[in-house]
Amino acid sequence: MDVKFIPELKNEQQEAFPGQVIPTPGGGIIASTIQDVINWARSNSLWPLTFATSCCGIEMMSVASSKYDFSRFGFEVARASPRQADVIIVAGTIVQKMAPVLKRLYDQMADPKYVIAMGACAISGGPFFYNTYSVVKGADHVIPVDVYIPGCPPRPEALLHALITLQGKIKSGLTREQIKANPIQL
Amino acid sequence: MYTETQIINHTADELVVNVGPQHPATHGVLHLVITLQGETIKKVEPHLGYIHRSIEKMCESLTYRQFIYASSRMDYLSAHINNHACALVVEKGMQIEVPERAQYIRVIMDELTRIASHELWWGAMAMDLGAFTPFFYAFREREVITEIMEETCGARLTMNYMVPGGVMSDIHPDFQRRVKEFIQLFKSKIDEYDELVTGNVIFQNRTKGVGYLSKEDAISYGCSGAVARASGVSCDIRKLYPYDVYDKVVFDEILETAGDSFARYMIRMREMRESVKIIEQLIDNIPEGDYQAKTKAVLKLPKGDFYQRVETARGELGVYIVSEGATTPYRIKFRSPGFSNLSALDQMARGGKIGDLMATMGTLDLVIPDIDR
Amino acid sequence: MTNESIKEFVSNALPSATFDESGEFFTILIDAEQWKPLATLLHSMPHNFDYLFCLTCVDWKTHFTTVYHLTSTDHRRAIVVKAKVDRNDPLIDTVSDIWKTAEFHEREVFDLFGVRFKNHPDLRRLILTDDFEGYPLRKDFEDAVNMIKL
Numbered sequence: 001m002d003v004k005f006i007p008e009l010k011n012e013q014q015e016a017f018p019g020q021v022i023p024t025p026g027g028g029i030i031a032s033t034i035q036d037v038i039n040w041a042r043s044n045s046l047w048p049l050t051f052a053t054s055c056c057g058i059e060m061m062s063v064a065s066s067k068y069d070f071s072r073f074g075f076e077v078a079r080a081s082p083r084q085a086d087v088i089i090v091a092g093t094i095v096q097k098m099a100p101v102l103k104r105l106y107d108q109m110a111d112p113k114y115v116i117a118m119g120a121c122a123i124s125g126g127p128f129f130y131n132t133y134s135v136v137k138g139a140d141h142v143i144p145v146d147v148y149i150p151g152c153p154p155r156p157e158a159l160l161h162a163l164i165t166l167q168g169k170i171k172s173g174l175t176r177e178q179i180k181a182n183p184i185q186l
Numbered sequence: 187m188y189t190e191t192q193i194i195n196h197t198a199d200e201l202v203v204n205v206g207p208q209h210p211a212t213h214g215v216l217h218l219v220i221t222l223q224g225e226t227i228k229k230v231e232p233h234l235g236y237i238h239r240s241i242e243k244m245c246e247s248l249t250y251r252q253f254i255y256a257s258s259r260m261d262y263l264s265a266h267i268n269n270h271a272c273a274l275v276v277e278k279g280m281q282i283e284v285p286e287r288a289q290y291i292r293v294i295m296d297e298l299t300r301i302a303s304h305e306l307w308w309g310a311m312a313m314d315l316g317a318f319t320p321f322f323y324a325f326r327e328r329e330v331i332t333e334i335m336e337e338t339c340g341a342r343l344t345m346n347y348m349v350p351g352g353v354m355s356d357i358h359p360d361f362q363r364r365v366k367e368f369i370q371l372f373k374s375k376i377d378e379y380d381e382l383v384t385g386n387v388i389f390q391n392r393t394k395g396v397g398y399l400s401k402e403d404a405i406s407y408g409c410s411g412a413v414a415r416a417s418g419v420s421c422d423i424r425k426l427y428p429y430d431v432y433d434k435v436v437f438d439e440i441l442e443t444a445g446d447s448f449a450r451y452m453i454r455m456r457e458m459r460e461s462v463k464i465i466e467q468l469i470d471n472i473p474e475g476d477y478q479a480k481t482k483a484v485l486k487l488p489k490g491d492f493y494q495r496v497e498t499a500r501g502e503l504g505v506y507i508v509s510e511g512a513t514t515p516y517r518i519k520f521r522s523p524g525f526s527n528l529s530a531l532d533q534m535a536r537g538g539k540i541g542d543l544m545a546t547m548g549t550l551d552l553v554i555p556d557i558d559r
Numbered sequence: 560m561t562n563e564s565i566k567e568f569v570s571n572a573l574p575s576a577t578f579d580e581s582g583e584f585f586t587i588l589i590d591a592e593q594w595k596p597l598a599t600l601l602h603s604m605p606h607n608f609d610y611l612f613c614l615t616c617v618d619w620k621t622h623f624t625t626v627y628h629l630t631s632t633d634h635r636r637a638i639v640v641k642a643k644v645d646r647n648d649p650l651i652d653t654v655s656d657i658w659k660t661a662e663f664h665e666r667e668v669f670d671l672f673g674v675r676f677k678n679h680p681d682l683r684r685l686i687l688t689d690d691f692e693g694y695p696l697r698k699d700f701e702d703a704v705n706m707i708k709l
Contacts, residue, residue: 050208050210051208052214053214053215053236053237053555054214054237054259054262054554054555055259055262055343055344055555057214058262058263058306058343059342059343061325062325062328062329062332065321065322065325065326066322066325066326067325067326067329080208080209080210092237093237093239095235095236095237095238095239096688096705097235097236097238097687097688098207098215098236098237101207101208101236105208127255127256127259128239128240128241128244129707130244130247130707130708131240131243131244131246131247131706131707131708132239132240132243132244132705132706133240133243133695133700133702133705133706134238134239134240134687134695134705135239135240135705137707152344153342153343153344155342234685234686235685235686235687235688238686238687240695242696243695243696247708278583403659405609405610405632406609406658406659406660407659407660408610408611408612408658408659408660410612419632420632421632426635490581490582491582491626492582492583493583493584493613493628502612504612504613504628506613506615506626506628508617516617517615517617517618519613519615521612521613521615525663525664525667526612526660526663528663529659529660529662529663558686
């Protein structure tokens with residue numbers, strides 16, 4: 001019972017429910033590992049933290065609203081408190097005054113937590129790279145980042161693709177160091 | 187982290203509370219330090235700088251065609267209008283004559299941006315006060331406008347479409363038809379918005395009489411835009427110092443005298459209708475011609491200083507360039523509307539409750555990168 | 560309310576002020592010590608320049624110039640006042656008791672240029688971090704760590 005939604009993602013990351021179906025009379029049994037089921041559940045209900053500093057925040061708000069809805073992927077409950085959130089979408093430029101605040105928010109989140117760097121400013125300082133004295137050149141100087149989305153601002157579909165990529169990463173169950181050692185085609 | 191350098195003398199039942207910088211209702215990264223007695227506000231102090239991207243210093247090393255992209259990231263909800271101001275100041279300095287077709291296109295894009303910005307303001311303000319539905323309604327219409335922009339300009343939010351001399355490329359052949367369809371759709375929707383929020387008893391009780399700003403205070407604090415017009419100050423730059431074809435279109439400047447949050451709300455709702463009127467007058471009469479004037483390859487402003495004011499969705503934006511005759515500006519200053527409007531927040535919020543502070547901040551329509559630059 | 564009447568009005572009170580009519584707005588050029596009397600004069604009737612819409616500073620390497628753009632809401636006239644401030648010890652009077660918008664604008668000028676305003680109610684850094692060293696918008700500001708030159 002595997003339904004492939006997006007062709008280029010690997011087969012085992014795109015099933016409706018991980019596991020093998022064993023047909024028995026009177027129904028069926030699905031045999032799976034606990035880790036796979038937990039990863040599947042975690043990736044389908046990530047709660048983002050509302051953190052938008054500048055222009056990319058507006059594209060994040062458009063993804064949250066009705067046309068490019070991200071609540072179909074489980075991201076509906078956008079919490080304002082970091083204690084209740086799983087993923088922080090850094091949308092916007094990080095400046096020297098804001099960097100300690102971002103670190104404090106990241107520290108307050110409970111494990112397992114993920115970070116998406118949205119937009120050119122969060123990746124590397126973006127259009128404010130040269131000749132500025134107050135911009136931190138990339139959110140990964142402050143917190144470790146899982147997914148990077150280029151664009152200024154990136155289209156809403158790009159943010160959705162990044163969310164699906166993050167879901168694939170969670171379902172694969174690998175850590176950041178393992179992925180760096182053997183990059184998988186996501 | 188910064189340290190509190192001011193000593194606050196407070197009695198035993200005064201409480202100092204931080205709102206922000208990460209907060210769903212502050213529309214960006216604004217840090218307010220509120221001194222409360224019970225639930226009544228004694229003092230509101232804004233702390234800025236959490237998105238200070240040193241745009242003014244950066245623009246001192248960018249040429250006159252390049253610095254336009256930085257201005258559209260300041261107040262990203264009126265990105266076209268900011269770009270328009272930068273293009274106008276360069277044209278004023280170099281005495282460039284903009285063709286008529288470009289002027290019409292610029293004004294139509296400006297008014298569409300104004301409608302999109304006011305819609306987002308309406309949705310976000312209603313969400314701050316607890317109503318979640320208007321947010322989705324507002325974005326539904328905003329998506330139509332951003333699609334029209336994307337067909338012509340290539341980008342949804344930060345389009346650098348205005349250049350010194352005109353616009354960057356001609357409008358899409360479908361542009362006029364799509365804008366006319368949008369206007370038909372929008373006229374029915376704005377009545378729906380009024381039905382949903384404006385007539386709501388809870389909303390009216392939360393905004394009438396809240397956040398009062400008198401006329402003398404509005405002038406002294408340098409407020410502009412809907413904040414000043416709600417207190418009776420006539421300051422619409424499109425009427426007082428018209429630029430491009432604003433002197434040829436007929437529209438009303440909306441003034442109210444109540445000075446409270448409900449007056450500011452009503453002004454913006456009626457401004458949306460006025461923008462529709464302006465677009466209707468212009469959309470069928472776009473003249474044929476060039477979309478960009480011929481300019482030199484390298485632009486150099488003569489020695490001197492130049493100031494241009496435009497009316498963005500938030501108020502008066504001023505671009506002040508001091509030039510020494512080089513290819514880059516010697517000093518550039520962006521006079522942002524939010525900076526002055528924010529300084530009046532302390533005056534408006536004293537004596538009210540925290541819920542009133544949220545209603546007042548919602549009607550000020552702040553975009554924090556515009557304040558910090 | 561023409562240029563001539565303003566010139567006359569100001570010259571009677573401050574004989575050493577010079578005027579510049581070449582730009583877009585009528586400009587008055589003064590020294591830093593004369594700013595407070597001129598501001599009080601311009602704010603009082605009959606001229607009533609009650610709306611200060613832009614307050615900024617320009618670094619000319621040998622001195623600073625603080626620039627004030629004023630307009631009158633009744634008469635619809637805008638003028639510019641430029642005050643020359645010494646660079647080694649920049650000090651000028653505050654006008655936040657005349658126009659309340661100056662409070663935030665002067666804090667910003669202090670933050671970015673280092674110009675101190677006498678009798679300002681609350682002069683401290685506004686948009687930079689509290690422990691920032693130096694004044695970034697001065698022309699001789701160097702920051703090898705953060706500023707990456709193109």
